[in-house]
Amino acid sequence: MNEHTAEARLAARLAELHDAALVSGEPQIRAYRESWRRRWHLAQRARRAAANGPIDSLASRDWRLLFARRWLVVALAGAILVLIVVVYVAGGSARRVPIATEPLHARQPQVPTPAASSSRPAALRDPCQVSNRGDGSHPEIDDFEDGNPLIEAAEGRFGVWSMFKDSDTPGNFEALTPTRLPNATRRNRYALHVSGGELLDWGASIQFDLRPSCYDAGAYSGLSFRAKGPGRVYVGVRQISVVPVEYGGTCTKDCYNVHQKKVDLSARWETYTVAFSDMRQRGYGTPQLDASRINGVGFLVQPADTPYDFWIDDVKFVPR
Amino acid sequence: MRQLSSCLTHDDIEPLPSLRQMGEDDLSTRLGRMQTEAWETLYLDHRRLVRGVLASYLGYVADLEDVTQEVFERALDLVASGKVRPSGDASGMRAWLVAIALRLARAERRRRAKHRSDRRAAEFEPAAVTSGLDPESWQVLRRAQALLAKLPERLRVPWVLRHLEHMTLEEVAASTGVSLATVKRHLTQANTRFARLARCDAVLREHLTEGGGS
Numbered sequence: 001m002n003e004h005t006a007e008a009r010l011a012a013r014l015a016e017l018h019d020a021a022l023v024s025g026e027p028q029i030r031a032y033r034e035s036w037r038r039r040w041h042l043a044q045r046a047r048r049a050a051a052n053g054p055i056d057s058l059a060s061r062d063w064r065l066l067f068a069r070r071w072l073v074v075a076l077a078g079a080i081l082v083l084i085v086v087v088y089v090a091g092g093s094a095r096r097v098p099i100a101t102e103p104l105h106a107r108q109p110q111v112p113t114p115a116a117s118s119s120r121p122a123a124l125r126d127p128c129q130v131s132n133r134g135d136g137s138h139p140e141i142d143d144f145e146d147g148n149p150l151i152e153a154a155e156g157r158f159g160v161w162s163m164f165k166d167s168d169t170p171g172n173f174e175a176l177t178p179t180r181l182p183n184a185t186r187r188n189r190y191a192l193h194v195s196g197g198e199l200l201d202w203g204a205s206i207q208f209d210l211r212p213s214c215y216d217a218g219a220y221s222g223l224s225f226r227a228k229g230p231g232r233v234y235v236g237v238r239q240i241s242v243v244p245v246e247y248g249g250t251c252t253k254d255c256y257n258v259h260q261k262k263v264d265l266s267a268r269w270e271t272y273t274v275a276f277s278d279m280r281q282r283g284y285g286t287p288q289l290d291a292s293r294i295n296g297v298g299f300l301v302q303p304a305d306t307p308y309d310f311w312i313d314d315v316k317f318v319p320r
Numbered sequence: 321m322r323q324l325s326s327c328l329t330h331d332d333i334e335p336l337p338s339l340r341q342m343g344e345d346d347l348s349t350r351l352g353r354m355q356t357e358a359w360e361t362l363y364l365d366h367r368r369l370v371r372g373v374l375a376s377y378l379g380y381v382a383d384l385e386d387v388t389q390e391v392f393e394r395a396l397d398l399v400a401s402g403k404v405r406p407s408g409d410a411s412g413m414r415a416w417l418v419a420i421a422l423r424l425a426r427a428e429r430r431r432r433a434k435h436r437s438d439r440r441a442a443e444f445e446p447a448a449v450t451s452g453l454d455p456e457s458w459q460v461l462r463r464a465q466a467l468l469a470k471l472p473e474r475l476r477v478p479w480v481l482r483h484l485e486h487m488t489l490e491e492v493a494a495s496t497g498v499s500l501a502t503v504k505r506h507l508t509q510a511n512t513r514f515a516r517l518a519r520c521d522a523v524l525r526e527h528l529t530e531g532g533g534s
Binding site: 006007009010011012013014015017018019020021022072186 | 356368371372375376380386453457458460461464483484486511514515518524527528529
């Protein structure tokens, strides 16, 4: 028997099986990753690259060809819709005053009375008449893997991550988009990365406002997140009673005195858990956080802790 | 040369007629201009080839499509940054994509080896694609992969490209970055060594005999 013929026969048989394996695995691979996501991603990359390179611009193309691709039209429409939502929410957030807009030393009185920070005139309409209630089924707030600044829309929660600091023009800040991790894995590619220089007034805030403005997180007992420093942040939860009346809250005096807890971050990725019961307002004898009337969540950086550089990932509520 | 138009049936994208008829030079020009449709055509025509190369390197795993996507993204990045001008002929295009696929496959294999030594290895290990083929065929394929893994890379890669992906010698040479003469020498060595290993393997031996395993 000719040895070469035998080897060629084996190679041909293997090539045939190789082909069959690739074709037969197709449905399973499709289930693993739906093809539209891949195609959209590729198209998106091409468009992004085209913006920086030699371009045969969209305007010069044949629009009939463009609209012949239904998936492209649907994807574009979706992107525009998301953009409108982001702009609308970010604009709304800009009109609202953030968690800590006032310098801490300027607060009066120095020692607030128990009722001062959560005073709510009886005549005012309760903003929590319309609130979404978390049932504890989806504790994850955001793992940032979607790469966008929106928190996960679940259990009636909706919000946009944003960052602003005392050196920014008041009311002018941008949505905070997650950053790709330097050592990204397939399961964990993105996280929030914030860094900056020295701040002198009230510091910086990384936060999201919940929409509608009052959220019932009574099914949860605290917040958990992964972070890498080194540095120090204050994990804050703002309840509606510290938001001024003019911004949809019920507070009339010593507003924005949010409940917060200091967390020292290590230089390695670690998971931190902060119970709502451990969060305190400034001063003493202040009321405990009412988790059923939450308006926003944030990470605050005090001027004393600047310059700062840290990562945040996997923010979630802690079920009771 | 095997033309990859058959791949189109695996995907539900129906390229527009004008793009189907796109010539090689035209495709190259359009790629250079970063036209989305051109990249899509490139992807559809070469997806099977890239997946085949990656499968022979990484195994028939469920996340093969992810790595395949990365190959095209890398290609796109290279062209967008101006480091590479797409080749005008189909052969050069295939060789270029395979060269990128080989580089990525090596990096991916290193990454997996690193994670395998990690305690959480199971979490990152992609599931094998096991559906479709009958158990006997799977056995043959897996045994062949195991034997190929015993060959050094300089011999294994040309063998795979030549016999499993039916690339021409010139394409193999361009993909692996060696001369044509070296490719021929490596292929001869790989043939000899693989046949020797196959003869010692109970499953593959019968495929070396007349009419066996068919």
